[in-house]
Amino acid sequence: MPAIPRGLLLLAATLVAAQCIAQPAAPPLPTHVAELTSSVRHEAWDGVVEAIRQTTLTAQTNAKVLDLPFDAGDAFTQGSVLVRLSDVEQQAGLSGAQARLAAARAERREAETDWTRTAELFKQHAKSQAQLDAATARRGTTDAAVNAAQAAVRDAEQQVRYTVIKAPYDGVILHRDVHVGQAVQSGPPEPQRLLSIAALTPLRVDVVVPQTVAAAIRAANEATIRLDGGRTVVSGHITVFPYADPASHTVHVRVLVPGRVDSLYPGMTVPVAFPASRAPRLLVPASAVVSRGELTAVYVLGPHDTLSLRQVRLGHADDGQIEVLAGLQAGERIVTDPTAAAQTLARRHTADEPRP
Numbered sequence: 095m096p097a098i099p100r101g102l103l104l105l106a107a108t109l110v111a112a113q114c115i116a117q118p119a120a121p122p123l124p125t126h127v128a129e130l131t132s133s134v135r136h137e138a139w140d141g142v143v144e145a146i147r148q149t150t151l152t153a154q155t156n157a158k159v160l161d162l163p164f165d166a167g168d169a170f171t172q173g174s175v176l177v178r179l180s181d182v183e184q185q186a187g188l189s190g191a192q193a194r195l196a197a198a199r200a201e202r203r204e205a206e207t208d209w210t211r212t213a214e215l216f217k218q219h220a221k222s223q224a225q226l227d228a229a230t231a232r233r234g235t236t237d238a239a240v241n242a243a244q245a246a247v248r249d250a251e252q253q254v255r256y257t258v259i260k261a262p263y264d265g266v267i268l269h270r271d272v273h274v275g276q277a278v279q280s281g282p283p284e285p286q287r288l289l290s291i292a293a294l295t296p297l298r299v300d301v302v303v304p305q306t307v308a309a310a311i312r313a314a315n316e317a318t319i320r321l322d323g324g325r326t327v328v329s330g331h332i333t334v335f336p337y338a339d340p341a342s343h344t345v346h347v348r349v350l351v352p353g354r355v356d357s358l359y360p361g362m363t364v365p366v367a368f369p370a371s372r373a374p375r376l377l378v379p380a381s382a383v384v385s386r387g388e389l390t391a392v393y394v395l396g397p398h399d400t401l402s403l404r405q406v407r408l409g410h411a412d413d414g415q416i417e418v419l420a421g422l423q424a425g426e427r428i429v430t431d432p433t434a435a436a437q438t439l440a441r442r443h444t445a446d447e448p449r450p
Contacts, residue, residue: 123434125395125427126382128418130374136412138320138367141301141349145292145360147263151176152285153278155184155256159288162274169266169294176267177288179257179278188250195243202236209233256280265293268360292360297351299366305338307370308345314369317349321357321364328352367412376422377415382430383408392418393435395427401439 157179164170212229215221269290272278278286299319303311311317312334319327331350338345349366351358358364384391384403391405409417422428429435 123395123401123438124430126379126430128376128378128422128424128426128428130424131377132374135370135375135410135417136318136367137307137370137410138365139301139303140363141299141319141347141366143351143358143360143362143364144298144300145265145294146296146298147265147293148268148360149262149291150287151259151289151291152287153179153256153280154285155179155253156279157181157184157257157277159272159274159276159278162270162272164267164270164289166267166270170261170264170291172261172263174261175258176261176291177259177272179259181254181257184250184253184257188247188254191243191246191250195240195247198236198239198243202233202240205229205233205236259288261291263293264295265291266359268292294359295351295354297355297358297360299349299351299364301347301349301366301368302342302344303347303368305343305345307368308334308338308347310370311347311368316369317347318367319349319351319355319358319364320367321355325357327355375409376418376424378418378422378428379430380411380414380416382428382432383416384432392422393429393432393439394422395429401429401435401442403435403439 159177160180161175161178163174163178164176170176209229209232212221212226216223216226267289271287271289278288280286299317301317311332315330315332317329317332319329321327329349329352331352333348333350335346335348347368378392382392383406384393389405390408391403394402394404396402404421406421407419409419411417
């Protein structure tokens with residue numbers, strides 16, 4: 095065989111080197127070894143957000159609604175005027191009570207003067223014991239009349255105050271039961287409802303759980319409230335009711351929401367996760383899972399770096415980890431970057447295709 099010219103060999107070597115530079119070797123795939131981990135399994139149930147402080151404001155005097163500054167859904171601050179009622183009758187009642195108090199005080203002053211004069215004359219034997227007793231009785235009667243008139247003034251003042259209803263705390267209007275111009279009554283049979291209000295802090299979530307997990311929830315004393323956008327709020331204040339529903343075999347659990355959470359409002363439904371049990375579980379990073387329609391799978395890196403897409407059945411997810419119930423064995427390596435794995439697999443398939 096004739097020798098290959100030296101120049102041709104150099105040209106071939108240059109072409110191979112250029113090809114290697116143009117197509118650099120792919121970096122190694124990031125992997126994770128699936129291992130059985132003894133961890134707490136969390137289970138979630140839907141709960142209803144409740145306001146701990148919720149108040150129904152009712153009419154405490156008979157009047158007409160003049161102003162309702164807030165509507166349902168509006169937020170307010172402590173001290174804000176929520177309802178303003180007409181006070182014409184109440185002011186008239188107060189004026190009458192004040193006039194009666196002034197008259198009672200004048201009569202008491204007169205009775206006091208009469209008693210003082212009668213007592214002096216009695217000492218001089220110019221008045222009888224009966225006259226002194228009568229003056230003393232009149233003084234006591236006028237004292238009682240003044241006390242009653244003062245009580246009537248206080249009651250009339252309270253009736254005036256009832257015409258302006260202020261917020262007892264920061265909160266939100268849940269429901270409005272009256273409208274401007276409507277006449278309201280303080281009863282009977284019961285005071286008329288005006289507004290329903292609630293404080294936005296503190297809140298709690300009422301959750302109904304199976305009685306079989308009540309003991310584990312009570313022992314853990316921790317719950318995770320799941321919000322929109324993947325956000326969570328962890329609470330360490332849990333109350334498990336000490337009785338179960340005999341029909342549904344469920345237990346109520348109350349979870350206190352720590353602080354103010356802007357996206358939580360009374361009446362909302364939110365999922366709440368509780369530590370339910372501890373058992374060995376096969377956990378993998380949630381980022382390694384591929385979902386394509388109804389297919390859920392992971393890329394498995396086998397012996398000799400063989401790469402395959404394998405279908406798996408998943409369980410509960412916790413803190414970026416997800417439980418694999420079937421399709422994967424402990425000790426197997428999975429690729430944590432599915433995009434890179436798909437690209438690698440595509441390159442391998444291309445390289446294996448026969449060239450024309």
